[in-house]
Amino acid sequence: MNQKAAFYSSKRFIFLLLGGINAVVGWLPLLEASQMPVISRTLITLNPLLYLFLFLVYWRWPRLEPLYVWGNAVLSVVMPLLLITLDLLNHPDNLDVTSHVIYIPLFYITTLIFLGLKRGLVATGMVFVGASTLLLSHYLPHVAELQGLQLVYFKMVIKFCIASLMGIAFLTAMTLFNENQVRGRVTAELTAELALKDTLTGLDSRKLFHERLEGALLRAQRNRESFVVMFIDLDYFKQVNDRFGHQAGDEVLRQFADRIRQAVRKSDAVARLSGDEFAIIAHEAGLEDATLLGDKIMASLEAPLTVLGEPHPASASIGISVYQEHGKTASALLVAADQAMYQSKIHGRGRYTVYCADAQQGSEGISRTVLERELQHAVEQKAIHLHYQPIYQGEGQDLVGMEALARWNHPTLGWVPPEVFIPVAEDTGVVVELGRQLLLEACTHNKRWEERGLVVSVNVSPVQFNRSDFVQTVQQVLQWTGLPAHLLELELTERTVLHEGARESLQALQSLGVRVSLDDFGSGYSSLSRLQDLPISGFKIDRKFIQDITGRDPLKGSRQLIQVVVQLARVMNLKVVAEGVETQVQLETVLGSGCECIQGHLLSDSLPPEQFERLLQKAEGGVVPFLGQA
Numbered sequence: 001m002n003q004k005a006a007f008y009s010s011k012r013f014i015f016l017l018l019g020g021i022n023a024v025v026g027w028l029p030l031l032e033a034s035q036m037p038v039i040s041r042t043l044i045t046l047n048p049l050l051y052l053f054l055f056l057v058y059w060r061w062p063r064l065e066p067l068y069v070w071g072n073a074v075l076s077v078v079m080p081l082l083l084i085t086l087d088l089l090n091h092p093d094n095l096d097v098t099s100h101v102i103y104i105p106l107f108y109i110t111t112l113i114f115l116g117l118k119r120g121l122v123a124t125g126m127v128f129v130g131a132s133t134l135l136l137s138h139y140l141p142h143v144a145e146l147q148g149l150q151l152v153y154f155k156m157v158i159k160f161c162i163a164s165l166m167g168i169a170f171l172t173a174m175t176l177f178n179e180n181q182v183r184g185r186v187t188a189e190l191t192a193e194l195a196l197k198d199t200l201t202g203l204d205s206r207k208l209f210h211e212r213l214e215g216a217l218l219r220a221q222r223n224r225e226s227f228v229v230m231f232i233d234l235d236y237f238k239q240v241n242d243r244f245g246h247q248a249g250d251e252v253l254r255q256f257a258d259r260i261r262q263a264v265r266k267s268d269a270v271a272r273l274s275g276d277e278f279a280i281i282a283h284e285a286g287l288e289d290a291t292l293l294g295d296k297i298m299a300s301l302e303a304p305l306t307v308l309g310e311p312h313p314a315s316a317s318i319g320i321s322v323y324q325e326h327g328k329t330a331s332a333l334l335v336a337a338d339q340a341m342y343q344s345k346i347h348g349r350g351r352y353t354v355y356c357a358d359a360q361q362g363s364e365g366i367s368r369t370v371l372e373r374e375l376q377h378a379v380e381q382k383a384i385h386l387h388y389q390p391i392y393q394g395e396g397q398d399l400v401g402m403e404a405l406a407r408w409n410h411p412t413l414g415w416v417p418p419e420v421f422i423p424v425a426e427d428t429g430v431v432v433e434l435g436r437q438l439l440l441e442a443c444t445h446n447k448r449w450e451e452r453g454l455v456v457s458v459n460v461s462p463v464q465f466n467r468s469d470f471v472q473t474v475q476q477v478l479q480w481t482g483l484p485a486h487l488l489e490l491e492l493t494e495r496t497v498l499h500e501g502a503r504e505s506l507q508a509l510q511s512l513g514v515r516v517s518l519d520d521f522g523s524g525y526s527s528l529s530r531l532q533d534l535p536i537s538g539f540k541i542d543r544k545f546i547q548d549i550t551g552r553d554p555l556k557g558s559r560q561l562i563q564v565v566v567q568l569a570r571v572m573n574l575k576v577v578a579e580g581v582e583t584q585v586q587l588e589t590v591l592g593s594g595c596e597c598i599q600g601h602l603l604s605d606s607l608p609p610e611q612f613e614r615l616l617q618k619a620e621g622g623v624v625p626f627l628g629q630a
Contacts, residue, residue: 198272200250201257209271209279213330216269216281217323226323227283228290231337232260232297234276235315235349236462236495238427240307243466243501248307256314259300264293279337287354290320294352301350313495317344318352326355342368345423371424374410379430379437384408384421386441387606390615391457391577391599394591399616401455401489403579403599404442405606406434426463435464436473443481443488445609450487452616457489459519462496471508478512485513489537493519497534510535517575521565532572541565541595543580549589562593 054071057064196208204212216227234256241249253276260270260278269281282293297318304311319341321327326336340355347353378384388402408416425431439458446456464470478485490509497506497518509516518539545561562578569576578590581600590598607615 201254201272203257203261203278204269204271206271206273209269209273209281210330212269212271212281213333216283217330219283220323225284226286226325227281228285228287228293228323229321229333229337230280230282230290230293230352231319231334231341232278232280233317233341233345234278235317235345236313236426237276238429239462239466240312242463244307252305252307252312255305256316259314260297263297263300285322287322287325290322290354291352294318294320298350298352315350317341317349319344320352320354322354338368346417346419348419349423368424371416371421372428374413375421375424375428376430378408378410379425379434382437383410384434384438385608386438386445387608388445388456388612389599389606390604390612391597392603393598394596399452399454400597401457402612403457403491403606404438404459406438406459407606422461426461429463431461431463432467435461436477439474440477440481443477443483446487447481447483449613449616450483453487455487455489455515457491457517459491460496462493465492465496465502465505471505471512474509474514475512478514486515489515489517491517491519491540494521497536503534506535517577536574538569538575538577539565540577540579540599546578546580546586546590546600547582549583549586559589559593562590562595566594 050071054067057067196205197203198205213229219225220227234253237249237252240252253272256276257270257272257278260280264270264280264282267283269283271279273279280293282289285293297316301314301316303314305314306312319337319339321333321336321340323333327333336355340353343356344351344353384406386404387407388404390399391401391403392398393400406418406422408418408421410416422431425434442456442458446454460470467473474488474490478488496502497516506516515537516535517537520542521539541562545565549559566576575597576595577597577599578595579599581587581590581598582602584602586600587598587602604615
């Protein structure tokens with residue numbers, strides 16, 4: 001629609017047209033003004049001039065629309081009443097006086113357009129009651145004396161009043177009918193729009209996404225081209241909702257949606273499917289394009305999001321499927337992308353995974369629905385237990401502690417790895433009860449081994465730690481088991497301890513005497529200035545640095561990094577543990593870098609409590625040999 005056509009169909013044009021008509025019609029009474037008193041002629045002359053003034057003001061300054069609307073309404077109410085009053089005073093027997101009432105429906109039309117139905121009815125009612133009162137108060141005291149033409153005038157007043165009421169009723173009915181029609185049409189349009197767009201983020205809705213996916217299939221089949229489907233799940237979103245509230249969660253979703261929108265091409269379709277789940281259709285794209293897009297999305301999430309004015313790490317797990325390679329139907333592509341996303345969750349989150357059928361075999365290929373159900377049952381039955389991996393100190397091979405690791409042996413699925421079920425436990429919230437059970441079990445076992453003076457390290461999920469009752473839970477477990485607090489160490493990720501409000505919980509744990517260490521140090525976004533202010537007792541070097549040590553060049557890169565971390569720990573008076581030591585070269589490199597505490601499969605696998613206790617019984621003088629040398 002061009003600008004000219006848009007103007008003629010606009011509300012402003014209708015208002016100007018009606019105001020112009022009011023100004024023109026206002027001049028008509030001047031034709032008989034010579035027979036009127038001076039005050040009547042003045043009012044009749046002033047009336048159209050005021051209408052014209054309002055017309056010109058609105059034409060020049062459209063933003064003054066309220067002044068224009070209410071000015072016209074006030075003139076339409078006041079002027080008729082004044083003119084009727086003057087006519088009755090000066091020409092009590094004039095039939096034209098009664099004719100003023102018949103213009104009330106016309107006035108009603110004006111107020112309907114300017115003020116709407118409710119206000120139009122009020123304004124018209126004021127004029128009708130005022131005009132009728134003036135006219136009837138003039139005739140009613142002399143009804144018995146009315147004869148001839150005066151009686152006709154009186155009857156005409158009654159008829160004009162009735163006609164005005166009928167006109168108002170008819171116009172009201174028509175207006176209500178029209179408003180209902182318009183409201184129904186608008187509601188239908190809004191409903192259709194809401195079905196296609198997500199109201200929170202402005203992205204496509206689930207319904208529109210599926211329609212676009214079917215369209216992409218037809219297009220790909222017709223043009224013999226491929227396209228990519230991505231499933232994206234926002235990591236740790238439940239923590240934001242639980243800790244900061246749903247309003248903060250909504251803001252995170254909006255920011256996350258903006259990041260994705262900026263990362264994709266204009267031709268790609270982005271949708272929010274539900275909660276923290278998003279999806280992308282990348283047209284005319286293959287596997288190489290998919291990985292490039294995955295890298296681009298990951299790069300867009302490097303900068304933290306903002307939650308209540310505080311930085312919050314942005315992380316997402318992405319699954320990718322490609323048309324024809326991973327499926328030829330919409331459902332097949334969606335299932336493949338969903339399973340690939342699940343693999344990203346399993347392998348540490350904050351990454352993208354291209355669908356691979358081989359990766360879905362075994363326990364890692366368990367259906368999400370089945371896993372959630374079985375995990376809930378396992379927690380209820382307390383079927384998940386702990387194994388312990390020894391932590392040794394220095395070349396003397398002294399056993400100084402152990403890490404408690406969750407193990408789940410399902411009766412039909414077999415051993416389900418923690419990297420498979422822990423993310424699901426966090427997403428569903430059962431990790432809170434599971435974590436409480438495992439903490440109680442770890443403290444109970446270490447109480448039995450208390451005379452050894454070993455420190456048991458227990459991993460704590462961010463979902464657990466962010467709960468307001470977490471410190472109270474730790475305190476209760478220590479009271480129930482009788483374990484001295486200094487023999488318990490809680491392992492938290494950098495991401496968790498740097499959240500707003502974490503410092504208070506860390507200080508409360510420190511006041512109990514419980515140790516806190518950072519797990520996978522070096523994998524997060526830690527600021528050293530913030531870390532040194534936190535009440536922590538040590539940290540574990542991210543196993544990735546250890547795994548990078550190879551026999552070909554053990555002294556380059558990773559050794560220097562480990563040395564820096566060890567020196568940092570010494571400056572901050574913190575304990576350092578190198579976990580994931582699996583080769584002799586790695587062991588020698590770690591010891592040569594000055595790291596005294598070591599943990600890994602080269603030294604010992606994780607052991608059930610009974611085997612770990614037998615390992616303790618072999619100790620002589622507090623020295624426990626490496627399992628491989630025992």
